[in-house]
Amino acid sequence: MTDLLEQAVLTARNLPAERQDDLARMMLSYAGYDEPVIDLTPEEEADLIEAQAEMERGEFATDAEVEAVLSKFRP
Incomplete structure (x- = not known):
């Protein structure tokens, strides 16, 4: 994991659960989790x-x- 991604994850941990889930969905979508890139x-x-x-x-x-x-x- 890059330093920038690590920083983003650490920052996201302090957000409300709903915002964390929003970020997680965006990351998974961007990474092609549901549909291949x-x-x-x-x-x-x-x-x-x-x-x-x-x-x-x-x-x-x-x-x-x-x-x-x-x-x-x-x-």
Whole structure:
């Protein structure tokens, strides 16, 4: 265990039980306890970074574009 994690655990011990449980759930989730952590390929990571940049720029599909895609999958 690193010194920083040890310090965090010692600090958390002084919190109310409900807060300790909240922290424990966050740590377990972050560590992939309930669901495995997804390892992205370099290409997937680049796609994700670009998608995040598009969102920050406000570049979203129009309603018509969304409808065009969805109509391909409707019976």
